[in-house]
Structures are given as structure tokens and as C-alpha cells.
Amino acid sequence: MKTRLPLYFLLLSALNLALVLAGIAQALWPSWKNYQRGYYRLAAQGESNAAAKESVRRTSLTVQQVVLTGLHRVDRCTTCHLGVDDPTLNKAPQPYAYHPDIQQHPPEKFGCTICHGGQGLATQLPDAHGYVENWNQPLLPKEYITASCGKCHTRGDVPRAPEIAEGRGLYERHGCRGCHKLDGVGISIGPDLGREGDIRADPLWLSRHFRNPQAVSPGSAMPAFNLTPREIRSLIVFMLSMTDEEMASYYTGRSLVLSVAAGRQLFAENNCMTCHGIGGIGGKKGPDLFDVAQRHSSEWLDQLLLNPQFNDPDSTMPGYDMDINERAALVRFMTSATAADAEKILAGRPSNLSPEDSAIEAGKANFVYYGCVGCHGDGGKGGIPNPNTQGGQIPSLIHVASDYMKPEVASIIQKGKIPPVADPKRPAPPLYMPAWKGIMSEEGIQNIIEYLWSLQPKEEATGW
Amino acid sequence: MIKEIYRSVFRGDPVSTDKGKTELVFYNLWLHIHPAKVRKEHLKLHHTWYLGFIAFYLLVILCVTGVALMFYYHPHTTVAYKDMKDLTYVVFLGQFLRNMHRWAAHGMIIVVFLHLCRVFFTASYKTPRQFNWVIGVFLFLLTMGLSFTGYLLPWDQLAYWAITVGTNIASYVPIVGSEVRLLLLGGHIIGDQALLRFYVLHVLLLPGLLIALTMVHLWRVHKDGGLSRPLWKLDGGADATREIAMPAGQEKTYGLMQIITGKPIFEMLTPAEEADTVFSYPYAFYREGVAFLLTMASVMAISLFWNAPLEALANPAKTPNPAKAPWYFLGLQEVVSYSAIIGGVIVPALLVMALLAIPYIDRNPSRRLKDRRLIITAFTLLVIANIVLIIIGTYFRGEGWSWVWPWMDRAGGGH
Numbered sequence: 001m002k003t004r005l006p007l008y009f010l011l012l013s014a015l016n017l018a019l020v021l022a023g024i025a026q027a028l029w030p031s032w033k034n035y036q037r038g039y040y041r042l043a044a045q046g047e048s049n050a051a052a053k054e055s056v057r058r059t060s061l062t063v064q065q066v067v068l069t070g071l072h073r074v075d076r077c078t079t080c081h082l083g084v085d086d087p088t089l090n091k092a093p094q095p096y097a098y099h100p101d102i103q104q105h106p107p108e109k110f111g112c113t114i115c116h117g118g119q120g121l122a123t124q125l126p127d128a129h130g131y132v133e134n135w136n137q138p139l140l141p142k143e144y145i146t147a148s149c150g151k152c153h154t155r156g157d158v159p160r161a162p163e164i165a166e167g168r169g170l171y172e173r174h175g176c177r178g179c180h181k182l183d184g185v186g187i188s189i190g191p192d193l194g195r196e197g198d199i200r201a202d203p204l205w206l207s208r209h210f211r212n213p214q215a216v217s218p219g220s221a222m223p224a225f226n227l228t229p230r231e232i233r234s235l236i237v238f239m240l241s242m243t244d245e246e247m248a249s250y251y252t253g254r255s256l257v258l259s260v261a262a263g264r265q266l267f268a269e270n271n272c273m274t275c276h277g278i279g280g281i282g283g284k285k286g287p288d289l290f291d292v293a294q295r296h297s298s299e300w301l302d303q304l305l306l307n308p309q310f311n312d313p314d315s316t317m318p319g320y321d322m323d324i325n326e327r328a329a330l331v332r333f334m335t336s337a338t339a340a341d342a343e344k345i346l347a348g349r350p351s352n353l354s355p356e357d358s359a360i361e362a363g364k365a366n367f368v369y370y371g372c373v374g375c376h377g378d379g380g381k382g383g384i385p386n387p388n389t390q391g392g393q394i395p396s397l398i399h400v401a402s403d404y405m406k407p408e409v410a411s412i413i414q415k416g417k418i419p420p421v422a423d424p425k426r427p428a429p430p431l432y433m434p435a436w437k438g439i440m441s442e443e444g445i446q447n448i449i450e451y452l453w454s455l456q457p458k459e460e461a462t463g464w
Numbered sequence: 465m466i467k468e469i470y471r472s473v474f475r476g477d478p479v480s481t482d483k484g485k486t487e488l489v490f491y492n493l494w495l496h497i498h499p500a501k502v503r504k505e506h507l508k509l510h511h512t513w514y515l516g517f518i519a520f521y522l523l524v525i526l527c528v529t530g531v532a533l534m535f536y537y538h539p540h541t542t543v544a545y546k547d548m549k550d551l552t553y554v555v556f557l558g559q560f561l562r563n564m565h566r567w568a569a570h571g572m573i574i575v576v577f578l579h580l581c582r583v584f585f586t587a588s589y590k591t592p593r594q595f596n597w598v599i600g601v602f603l604f605l606l607t608m609g610l611s612f613t614g615y616l617l618p619w620d621q622l623a624y625w626a627i628t629v630g631t632n633i634a635s636y637v638p639i640v641g642s643e644v645r646l647l648l649l650g651g652h653i654i655g656d657q658a659l660l661r662f663y664v665l666h667v668l669l670l671p672g673l674l675i676a677l678t679m680v681h682l683w684r685v686h687k688d689g690g691l692s693r694p695l696w697k698l699d700g701g702a703d704a705t706r707e708i709a710m711p712a713g714q715e716k717t718y719g720l721m722q723i724i725t726g727k728p729i730f731e732m733l734t735p736a737e738e739a740d741t742v743f744s745y746p747y748a749f750y751r752e753g754v755a756f757l758l759t760m761a762s763v764m765a766i767s768l769f770w771n772a773p774l775e776a777l778a779n780p781a782k783t784p785n786p787a788k789a790p791w792y793f794l795g796l797q798e799v800v801s802y803s804a805i806i807g808g809v810i811v812p813a814l815l816v817m818a819l820l821a822i823p824y825i826d827r828n829p830s831r832r833l834k835d836r837r838l839i840i841t842a843f844t845l846l847v848i849a850n851i852v853l854i855i856i857g858t859y860f861r862g863e864g865w866s867w868v869w870p871w872m873d874r875a876g877g878g879h
Contacts, residue, residue: 012757019764
């Protein structure tokens with residue numbers, strides 16, 4: 001004991017020292033330093049003289065990060081992806097490759113992960129790419145990356161991401177709102193889709209789901225819509241864009257992508273041509289708008305749209321409830337508007353309708369917007385399966401006019417209806433008619449009834 | 465000059481002499497908790513297993529790494545989790561220190577518990593050490609309290625739901641239960657207030673109490689005759705009885721020498737026993753050093769290869785199924801799954817009271833195993849039951865607290 005003890009002691013001390021050094025070594029040589037060395041070797045090749053090469057190669061290695069307070073994130077991706085904003089590296093291998101078109105969304109304003117997903121705080125693989133347990137936002141596959149455009153650009157067309165607008169259109173046309181809430185409007189038979197991009201971040205799952213909902217969600221009441229592969233892709237992109245990222249107004253303020261096309265649409269929707277003409281085509285009450293952008297500054301035009309009487313106290317033009325993006329898009333359209341545009345807009349306007357017909361048109365629009373079409377089918381022809389109801393599917397609405405009185409239908413729409421059950425021993429039918437009172441206006445319901453009555457085939461109605 | 469400075473710091477004689485060895489202990493604030501000479505049997509591994517020392521060293525590691533981690537941690541729900549990520553990915557040695565802190569914390573619970581078992585099985589809680597056992601039980605509870613409060617700080621799913629379950633167990637206590645939970649969380653949900661309270665408890669209040677009680681614990685070991693002595697040296701009797709120098713009387717005043725109870729080891733020992741002692745320096749110190757180095761090396765080695773868990777950001781809307789309490793409470797949670805009132809109130813209350821009362825209930829003066837069959841059996845059964853329940857709770861409980869075999873792949877996800 002007397003002689004051996006100090007030897008143990010020394011050996012153990014050495015072991016401890018070794019472990020401390022191992023810990024330090026682990027901390028001292030993280031994998032990102034290798035990537036940075038590789039990058040500076042690559043960058044040194046581009047230098048002309050030996051001294052410059054040497055100085056580039058000896059650049060000190062540090063973690064690079066973009067602190068994005070407005071997006072509540074810190075992105076350290078550029079610690080390894082050092083070449084993203086260097087166009088000369090457009091052929092370089094990853095992780096050094098140049099990011100094409102990065103100027104539109106500069107990394108210092110947007111970082112990387114808001115579009116690409118992944119774990120911005122991490123500085124090693126696979127953590128940074130998010131393919132780890134406990135990080136539910138892995139890198140978004142390239143073919144679905146446009147979904148991220150929809151996080152900020154929530155309205156109108158998104159240039160180079162037509163899938164977003166298309167998916168949104170599909171959502172409206174197929175009556176998804178009849179079962180799924182979105183932006184607070186809709187019915188809760190199915191889950192709210194407001195955060196679907198977070199909850200279902202897996203494109204593969206979504207793809208299988210849209211083809212056959214029961215395949216991935218057994219027992220789901222959702223019918224299989226007959227969608228083309230292109231439509232399925234658009235819906236996936238649209239769903240992946242539905243996240244609830246917290247963003248500063250700098251980002252959310254870009255909801256509408258400013259474009260001439262968006263401006264033209266707003267110009268048409270707000271019926272500007274009732275008073276204004278362009279190049280002699282259109283209304284005559286207000287001034288002609290051809291070359292209005294040359295006559296006035298864009299600030300003046302913006303102010304005019306916000307409050308016309310501020311610019312000209314005698315103006316009879318009403319103020320429009322448009323946000324800054326919409327006003328800017330309109331002004332942008334003004335800079336290029338020609339008589340040809342005016343003719344196109346006029347051609348697209350619906351001809352004057354009788355009050356009856358306009359009620360039917362409004363009812364038809366409601367039928368689609370509120371998602372009746374999702375269950376009752378396009379044009380009310382029914383046919384969506386609803387197990388364990390009498391008939392096994394949702395009935396057609398084409399003959400409603402001959403089977404019901406209008407107040408009866410109004411009452412069903414307002415209060416909803418549980419479908420008659422075929423076999424009480426089996427599970428209740430998954431789909432039911434929700435109560436629309438408080439969601440749809442009285443007038444909206446009346447319009448839908450007018451629309452349903454219009455569906456009655458004419459030759460059968462002759463008996464009335 | 466240098467020699468002069470050295471002499472001013474280390475004022476004893478050189479440690480090559482017996483006088484120097486004694487002075488090294490006596491003149492040093494940190495070492496004088498030791499006697500100058502110790503019995504050889506105190507140094508033997510297979511009586512104490514050095515568990516008390518190891519627990520103390522783990523506490524030292526936890527304090528040092530804990531203070532280091534405090535430099536990088538904000539107790540606020542918006543940044544706490546990000547601070548964890550920073551420790552993991554960019555803070556120099558951050559991951560290593562956090563690993564050490566985490567694994568040493570788990571280790572300390574195990575070691576303190578083993579220490580408690582050792583003291584029980586060797587009957588070292590008997591006269592005059594009854595109250596030190598009580599202090600020890602409080603130290604054990606404080607250790608669990610520290611682990612529990614530390615559990616919340618990373619603010620990940622694991623933290624959030626373990627504390628949710630843990631504080632829910634506390635709320636089963638009748639009348640005061642929900643008030644205690646309210647006081648602990650600073651509200652009805654686990655949010656910023658709860659995080660701040662747990663933080664203050666974890667870095668200030670509980671460590672302060674733990675350190676203060678540890679000091680008392682060690683001091684009393686010293687005052688009660690040093691480390692517990694193995695049975696084979698004692699012929700079955702108590703290892704040291706508190707000597708009273710003079711019987712107390714109303715009419716008398718006492719001089720200091722009459723109050724001092726423990727005699728210096730030299731005077732207490734017969735010459736035969738004297739031969740059985742060694743100087744604390746170097747024998748005791750080297751052995752303690754070895755225990756420390758082994759503890760340190762184990763914690764560092766584990767920390768090099770296994771990272772402390774960090775799950776997804778805490779999300780009150782996303783309940784993991786099953787939500788589990790910290791592992792050392794899983795035995796209780798298992799009982800709670802049958803009956804909230806039994807698992808949440810009766811069992812823990814009885815266990816703590818029984819632990820505290822052991823030295824006062826057990827009046828049997830013998831320390832021999834064969835004289836203590838009943839109490840040893842009862843204690844062993846309790847320990848085994850708790851361990852079995854913890855293992856069941858950890859490995860055999862799945863969704864909805866239903867029984868699953870650990871080798872069965874649990875299907876995840878799906879809503």
C-alpha cells in the first residue's frame with residue numbers, strides 16, 4: 001500500500017488529463033472547420049498571385065451566422081455554405097455552391113432556413129440539415145421548395161411558384177372548406193389546415209394522402225378526389241406552405257408579390273374602369289389613366305389611392321381599403337397600362353344580370369367557396385361515399401326543388417343534418433351536414449337555395 | 465524570496481516529518497475536517513465503498529459545471545432552448561460541460577441512494593449517529609429536488625412534460641397539494657414564471673441548502689468518531705458512543721476541556737490500536753484523491769461519448785404519449801397509474817417518514833446482520849420494489865401507460 005498508491009494516483013491523473021484533452025479536442029475540431037478550410041482552399045485558386053492565395057487560405061475559421069430577429073431564428077448555414085453569394089462558384093460542389101438568384105432574397109435579410117428548412121442553429125451534420133430526431137423541420141426536398149414562397153406570399157400569383165396559386169385555387173374549387181378550416185373560415189369535420197405544413201411536413205405522406213386518404217389515415221372520412229398528378233403536386237406545395245412561422249411585418253408585408261399582373265387584377269376587381277378609361281377605352285367620369293404614371297410620382301399615386309381627397313379636396317373618387325402592396329401593384333400596372341389592357345378587362349367583365357340570375361350566380365359562388373361542393377359534388381350531383389348511410393353516399397341535390405320547400409332547405413342549411421343511418425350497429429357515418437348558421441349570412445343561404453333550385457332540370461320542372 | 469513566500473503560505477513543517485504531516489491537517493481550513501491520523505480500516509474499500517466521498521465529488525463537479533453553464537443560460541422561455549442549442553453547437557466545450565452536468569446529476573442521485581443503503585445495511589445510523597442519518601435523508605431529498613428543478617431548465621419537450629407529470633403528482637396531496645403546485649409554478653401552467661422559479665431554486669436556494677447541510681453532515685461525522693467503522697473491528701457493538709466529559713449539573717460552571725468530548729486519537733487508543741493507524745497524509749488523502757479521480761474520469765468518459773438528451777422545443781399543445789416523470793419518480797408514477805392518492809401522497813409520505821424514523825424506531829443496539837433480519841428484509845424489499853417499479857415505468861410503459869415490451873417498435877406519430 002505504501003509504495004503502490006502514488007503510482008495509481010499518477011496513472012489516474014494521467015487518465016483524467018487525457019480525458020480533459022479529449023474533451024477539448026472534441027470542442028476544438030468541429031467538422032465545420034474542415035468545410036471552411038476546404039472553402040478557403042477553393043477560393044484561393046481564384047486568386048492571381050501567391051501572396052493573395054496564401055492570405056485567403058489562412059483566413060481565420062469562425063462560425064458564420066445571420067441573426068434574424070424578424071424571423072425569430074439564427075441561421076448558421078453559411079458557416080459551411082460559404083459560397084452562396086459568390087457567382088463565380090456556380091459550378092462548385094456542395095457545400096460551397098453559389099445560390100442562383102439569391103439577390104431577391106438576400107441571406108442577411110432572410111437567412112436560409114425560412115425557405116429551405118433544416119436546423120439553422122446547428123453547425124454539424126446531420127443536425128444542421130434537420131434529419132435528426134427532435135427536429136421536425138428537415139430540409140425541404142428541392143421539388144417542393146416553392147412551398148416556402150407561400151409562407152410570406154399568401155395572396156395572388158407568386159412568380160415562379162404557380163403551384164401555390166394553383167393549390168389555393170384547388171382548395172377553393174373542390175370545397176375543402178366544407179370540412180377543413182383555413183384562416184378561421186370553414187367547418188371542423190376534418191382538421192384545421194392552418195398549420196398543416198408543420199404537422200405534415202412529409203411530402204410523401206401528403207402525396208399518398210391526396211391519392212387515397214384512407215391509405216395513410218385509416219377510417220378517414222375524406223373522399224378520394226380524382227386529382228391529376230399535377231394537381232396533387234400543387235396541393236402538396238400549398239399544404240407545405242401552411243405554417244405558422246412568427247414573422248415581423250417586413251416579411252408578412254410582402255404577402256402580395258408586386259407585379260403588373262397583380263395590379264391589373266386589382267384594377268379589374270375594383271371596377272376602376274367604371275369611371276376611368278385607359279387610352280380612350282373605358283369610363284369617362286374620371287381622368288384617363290394612360291401615362292398617369294408619367295404625370296405623377298408613384299408616391300402621389302399611392303397617396304391618392306389611400307385618400308383621394310388629400311391630393312385633391314374636390315375629387316369624387318372613393319378611398320379604397322387597400323394595403324400598401326396592393327396600392328403599389330396598382331401603381332405598377334399604371335406605368336404600363338395601355339388601351340389593349342383596358343379592352344381585355346372590359347371583355348372579361350360579366351354582362352349585366354337580372355336580380356334572379358345574379359342571386360343564382362352568387363349562390364353558385366357560395367356553394368363553391370363554403371365547400372358545399374366538397375361533399376355534394378360539382379354542380380350538386382353528389383356521389384361522395386359516406387359509409388353506413390342509406391344509399392352509402394351523399395345524395396344528389398339536383399332534385400332538391402321537387403322534394404323540399406325552400407324554408408325546409410334553409411332550415412337544414414342553418415341547423416345542419418345528421419344523415420339517416422343504415423345499420424345502427426356499425427359506426428356512425430363519418431360525414432354529416434354541418435350547421436352554417438353564423439358562418440354564412442342569411443342572404444348567402446338564400447342565394448344558395450336559389451342556385452339549388454336552378455339545378456332542377458327544366459323538362460322535369462314543367463309539371464309545376 | 466520564493467522560499468519565503470512558500471513558507472508564508474504553507475506554514476507547517478515539511479511533510480516528511482510526522483509533525484509536518486499533522487500540521488498539514490491542522491493548519492489547513494479545508495483539510496482539518498480530517499483527523500491527523502486515521503484508522504487503517506477507515507481506508508478499506510469494502511466497508512464504506514467511498515460512496516459518501518463520491519457523492520461529494522459529484523456535487524463539486526455539478527457546482528463547477530453548473531456555474532460554467534450559468535454564463536450561457538437565460539431562464540426565459542423564449543431563449544432557454546436556444547441557449548441549449550448554442551451550448552451544443554457553438555459554445556466552446558458547451559456540450560461537454562452540459563453532458564458532465566447532466567450525467568453527474570443522474571450519478572449523484574444513484575450514488576446518494578447507494579450511500580443511504582450502505583449506511584443502512586452497515587447499521588451506521590445507530591447511536592450516536594441517529595441525527596446525522598436524518599440530515600442524510602434530507603440531503604437525499606434535496607438531491608432529488610435539485611435534479612427535478614434542473615430538469616425543466618432546457619425547456620424542451622422532455623423537460624416540460626416531465627415537470628408537468630411531476631408537479632401533477634405533487635398536486636394529489638389533499639388540501640395543500642394544488643397550492644404547493646401553484647407556489648412552485650407561479651401559476652397554473654408551466655411558463656416563464658415556473659422556469660424562473662425553478663431556476664432560482666436550482667442555482668441558489670437548493671444548492672445553498674444542500675451545501676450547508678453537507679457541511680453539517682461532514683462535521684457530525686467528524687464529531688461522532690470519524691468514519692463508520694466496520695463490524696469486524698467492533699465485536700458487534702456500537703462503533704463509538706458519544707462520551708460526556710462531565711455530567712451536567714445546575715450548580716456548576718464548566719471549563720472548555722470539560723465540554724470537549726472526543727479525545728485526540730492518540731489518547732483514545734491503546735498502543736495496539738495505535739499501531740493500526742496511519743497519518744491522513746498521505747494515505748487518506750491519496751485514497752480520497754483516487755476516488756475523486758475515478759469519479760471525474762467516469763463522468764468525463766461518459767460525457768465524451770453520450771450526449772445529454774435534448775428533445776424538441778417545449779410545446780404545451782403536443783403531449784407526448786406517455787408523458788413520463790423524471791426516471792427516479794417513475795416508481796411513484798407507476799403507483800399513481802393505479803391510484804393517484806396512494807402514489808402521489810401516501811406512498812411518498814410514508815417512505816420519507818419511515819426513512820426519517822429508522823434510527824429512532826430501530827432500538828436494537830446490535831449492528832450484526834443476523835440480529836437485524838426483520839428490518840433488513842423490510843428495507844431490502846422496499847428498495848427492490850422501488851427499483852422494479854422504476855424499471856417498469858422506464859422500459860415497459862408505452863402509449864396511455866399501457867404495458868409494452870421494450871423490444872417492440874413503438875409506432876410513432878399519427879393524429
